[in-house]
Amino acid sequence: MRIADLIFRYGFGGVILVLLAVYLWGAFLTQEIGIQRYEKEFLAATLFWLVGLALAQAASLSAGTRSLASARADLAVLARAAAEAGTAPRVRFFEGEEDVYGATRRAVGQAKKRVWVTYLRGEGPRRGVAAERHFQACREWAMRSPGRSFRRIILYCDKPAMTDFYAIELRTVREAAARRRSYHVRLLGGSVHATEAFSVGIYDDEVIFTHTDGPDKEFAISIRSEKLADQHMREYYNRLWNLETTRPIQDVFPAAG
Known part of the structure; x- marks a missing residue:
């Protein structure tokens, strides 16, 4: 199934949760198999996908597929996720x-x-x-x-x-x-x-x-x-x-x- 179908079927917030789960699983895996040096790159790639999805979702407003309030809520979820990722010691x-x-x-x-x-x-x-x-x-x-x-x-x-x-x-x-x-x-x-x-x-x-x-x-x-x-x-x-x-x-x- 295409990513766009996932967005509209389950909502942008659901896709964010899936990608965050993927990141946490990947971070755990890098610790377990001893390739911690790739952890930052993995986090950056995950956040890049989240930003890209947010922009795509905002662009879709012109077609009237979702409301502006919903897009703002999704971007707020992204901001909180990025902030929490940046608080690691x-x-x-x-x-x-x-x-x-x-x-x-x-x-x-x-x-x-x-x-x-x-x-x-x-x-x-x-x-x-x-x-x-x-x-x-x-x-x-x-x-x-x-x-x-x-x-x-x-x-x-x-x-x-x-x-x-x-x-x-x-x-x-x-x-x-x-x-x-x-x-x-x-x-x-x-x-x-x-x-x-x-x-x-x-x-x-x-x-x-x-x-x-x-x-x-x-x-x-x-x-x-x-x-x-x-x-x-x-x-x-x-x-x-x-x-x-x-x-x-x-x-x-x-x-x-």
Whole structure:
């Protein structure tokens, strides 16, 4: 049976459901047989068919075969299907100091309302240019607008290598308070396993996990997902932020200048 016959016999909405079912089956099949690299092309081809059918249906109005209201409803179904297809999480991998801090710096620059980060290493930040630019970008981002929320949780330890980092963060917290900006830092008491933990950054709807395992062994995983960032990771972060062992940096160093 021709596609045109299917359209008029079962309705455009029915054809859309059939094509979406075909896509979901095809996507599952690509995962099962290990040809994921063709998944995007398969989605593009499916959406191309849907768009083509929508245009053909709209053109048929001149012959009076269907009403304008029905065509608009069908196009709305297509728009929703395309939007849902585009909400899948985007995952990226970065390796090396330049790429990792470049990714976090871009995420800071693109954020509009929230940058919540952790620093769970038992030693001071790297001295490289890329790392310094990242931390500077965080401070400048928070100072630019009173409507932005910046938080940093730092693993507290008494190693001398952390002294300068604490001092800079404390100075920035006090400057932000004087300017009525939201730049808050808390120190997390306790210890992290010898292998260290992943630090996490929440940049609006992008989550970046970073890990350092010795010199030149830094990598990060970026996941852009509104649900992950706004629900799961925000709840995780708030639990850390509100622990009894997590204290504002100005309370830990009240007399520091």
